[in-house]
Amino acid sequence: MTISDALGRVVRSRLFFPLVCLALVLLLNVIVTMSTTGSPGPFFQITLTNGALNGPLITILNRSSELVILAVGMTLVVSCSAGTDISVGAVMALSGAVSIWALGFGQLAQNDYHVKEYVVPYAVGLLVALAVGAVCGAWNGFLVSRLKIQPMVATLILYTGGRGAAKVFADGQIDKVDVANYKWLGNFIQDSQGNNLVPIPTAIFIAAAVVVATALVLRHTALGMNIQSVGINSRASRIVGLKSARIILLAYAFCGVCAAVAGIIATSRIGGIDANNCGKMLELDAILAVALGGNSLAGGKFSLTGSVIGAVTIQALTTVLYSINVSADQLPLYKAIVVVIIVILQSPQLRPLLRRGRDGLKRLLPGDRAAAAA
Amino acid sequence: MNLKIKKIALALTGAAMSLSFAACSAGTDSSTDPTRGDDSTVAADDSGYNLVPRDSNGDGLITLGFAQVGAESGWRTANTQSYKDYFVEANGFKLVFLDANQDADKQKQDVRDLIAQGVEVIDLAPVTDSGWEPILQEAKDAGIPLIVSDRQLSVSDDLYLTYFGGNMEEEGKTAVKWLQDYISANNISDPINIVHLQGTIGSTAQKGRTKALDDAAPGNGWNVVYQQTGEFTQAKGQEVMESFLQQGKDFNVIYSENDDMTYGAIDALQAAGKDPKEYIIISFDGNKSAVQMVIDGLIDVIAECDPLLGPQVGALINQAAAGQTIAKVTYSQEGFIDSTNAVEKIKTAFGS
Known part of the structure; x- marks a missing residue:
């Protein structure tokens, strides 16, 4: 095997471009670290202080948890319906609001909108959040699969209405939860003295669990293949006996559950529900993560790993922009510039151009030509 | 239909009132305080704004219409609560509360609703600081005094009674x-x-x-x-x-x-x-x-x-109703809270 053949195989791999993008953004992080501290070391440094692992890499992984989870759900939705679910940010807020409303049931207003102790068990609160996510997702799926409404229009309903409903459940307030274990899922699991029992942010484990569980289910059942075939040709799939509508409904419901899990993490991070801001604009980052992962937004074949890489790339980009003091309100502009570059890199029209360039290069390299002749 | 007639009647009486007031104030001195420079912080008597809150429907209470921004922060919700706690019958007030949910267009409609309902004084905490002239004019034409709170507007100061808020x-x-x-x-x-x-x-x-x-x-x-x-x-x-x-x-x-x-x-x-x-x-x-x-x-x-502005706004309305001159800009009383006064503050301001 020649070098260029091996190289060609790597380049043609689905994950090549997503990985290159991630590497580029990480490189940017390293350069910025070098320019401020004089060496690239601090970027890779992970230290243990007071029972918490610290370091840029940990921060990026921790902060990308919600996005990774949303991207997993979004990938399946995109694959089977060739459309996007733009309601995930609002569903995060709604599931968080309903969950806290349940946890402080009937006592929120008289306690200054603080949950002093759980009225229903914490586990019930979590299940309520997941149920809200599932119902919202199933509603979206029903509109898309049964009523054949365009995905963006169908999910626009909850995109606008979901946040409003969240404010109704939160009574227009920022509801806080004062019980210590409420903050565990978005921060660290602690003992009763407030010392960390696990030095790694809990959200990383949750994101990993969602990714692994989804991947296992898709691999060990026909579901993954069914989703792709529905996305490639929904009619043909129905003719060969797949229940296309049911598969689409399932994918949206699952996406809703993913949004609820992300909502649980986001509310736990701040120990309360800020219905105005929870998950705000995150739906766009989730769609972007899917696209950055090398998945076509026109549906069909998908790569879960790609979406996960895409999500981490976006968070790494956000982190580097923060650390070079780009103001948060200008962040979208810089993100857009990077996205344009990445999307151009991934364009299928660009690849033949690159290949032509590579062939030209090959002709100039005598060693390779000799190898090819042999 | 009924409402429409009421609205027209209100507008007419308002217009008549402002005309007569304009006649009264025609001779007042309109020089501005030189120390203030081009600032809008000039006294009320030279601004051509002569509406004062009063009990026009004779129910013994002054009805305040409060057009609030929304509930986007802890400060805001505490602010709303303070109005709801203070503007009650026991203090001689009635409160009509409208929440704009941070939507500027909805808020403009809210203020129009308050005018149509014929409240006796309006408190506007604006979502945005532009585009308010026509609506302030409508309130003025309807003869309803209007207080701008929380966020200063860059409009002519003969369109509102006073600005009240933090500096x-x-x-x-x-x-x-x-x-x-x-x-x-x-x-x-x-x-x-x-x-x-x-x-x-x-x-x-x-x-x-x-x-x-x-x-x-x-x-x-x-x-x-x-x-x-x-x-x-x-x-x-x-x-x-x-x-x-x-x-x-x-x-x-x-x-x-x-x-x-x-x-x-x-x-x-x-x-x-x-x-x-x-x-x-x-x-x-x-x-x-x-x-x-x-x-x-x-x-x-x-x-x-301080988010607990209800009582201070109430005092301002009472002063104006009693015929006292109100400055165009009134700042709320504020200080700082550190370890020396926090315990006392939590008792006096939050009652616990």
Whole structure:
């Protein structure tokens, strides 16, 4: 095997471009670290202080948890319906609001909108959040699969209405939860003295669990293949006996559950529900993560790993922009510039151009030509 | 139909009233206070605005229509509650409360609804600071005095009774002064490195509070090592603080432009294994949870932006109704909360 053949195989791999993008953004992080501290070391440094692992890499992984989870759900939705679910940010807020409303049931207003102790068990609160996510997702799926409404229009309903409903459940307030274990899922699991029992942010484990569980289910059942075939040709799939509508409904419901899990993490991070801001604009980052992962937004074949890489790339980009003091309100502009570059890199029209360039290069390299002749 | 007739009648009487008032005030001196320069802070009597709150429907109560921004922060919800608590019959008031949910168009409709309902005085806490002239004119034409609160409008001052609210730059100066005093009282000789968490860029609160620090830092030899907006939210404050912490730069002061971002910053410090008590933490607003954190030693000082404005607005309306001259700009009474007065503050302001 020649070098260029091996190289060609790597380049043609689905994950090549997503990985290159991630590497580029990480490189940017390293350069910025070098320019401020004089060496690239601090970027890779992970230290243990007071029972918490610290370091840029940990921060990026921790902060990308919600996005990774949303991207997993979004990938399946995109694959089977060739459309996007733009309601995930609002569903995060709604599931968080309903969950806290349940946890402080009937006592929120008289306690200054603080949950002093759980009225229903914490586990019930979590299940309520997941149920809200599932119902919202199933509603979206029903509109898309049964009523054949365009995905963006169908999910626009909850995109606008979901946040409003969240404010109704939160009574227009920022509801806080004062019980210590409420903050565990978005921060660290602690003992009763407030010392960390696990030095790694809990959200990383949750994101990993969602990714692994989804991947296992898709691999060990026909579901993954069914989703792709529905996305490639929904009619043909129905003719060969797949229940296309049911598969689409399932994918949206699952996406809703993913949004609820992300909502649980986001509310736990701040120990309360800020219905105005929870998950705000995150739906766009989730769609972007899917696209950055090398998945076509026109549906069909998908790569879960790609979406996960895409999500981490976006968070790494956000982190580097923060650390070079780009103001948060200008962040979208810089993100857009990077996205344009990445999307151009991934364009299928660009690849033949690159290949032509590579062939030209090959002709100039005598060693390779000799190898090819042999 | 009925409402429409009422509206027209109201508009007519309003127009007649303003005409007669205009006639009265035609001869008044219209010179402005030279010390104020081009500022809009001039006395009411030369502005051509002569509406005063009064009990026009004779029910013995003054009906206040309050067009509130929304419920976007802890400060805002405390602010709303204070109006609801104060404007009750026992104090001689009735309250009509409308929440714009941060939607400027809805708020304009809200004010029109208040005019149509014939409330006796309007308090407008505007979502945006532009495009209000026609609506203020409508209120004036209807003969309903209008108080602008919380956010100053760049409109001609003969369109409203008075502006009432916090002076954001003054709050910033209060915080800066506290820091100067703290440094000299504790003989701190280390360099002062400040992490500056800004509010939503362009908001009145952000501009005033940022200006105070930006003005003071060079002269005092303070370094602002990081300046980033946390958009007044806890989640963003936490995220921005985390990303700063991983740069590993030295700092000893956090200047956070509202309480919600301060909560987030403290969480980020703790998550990174740092003790918030080792840093000088300056916050703004003074919500109950934040005052409790001052008592617990987590926050060092809060430059107060008192949300409990109901009673002060009530006093202002009573003064105007009694025929007293009201200044065009009235600032709420504010100070700071630190370890010396936090316990007392939580008792008097929050009753616990």
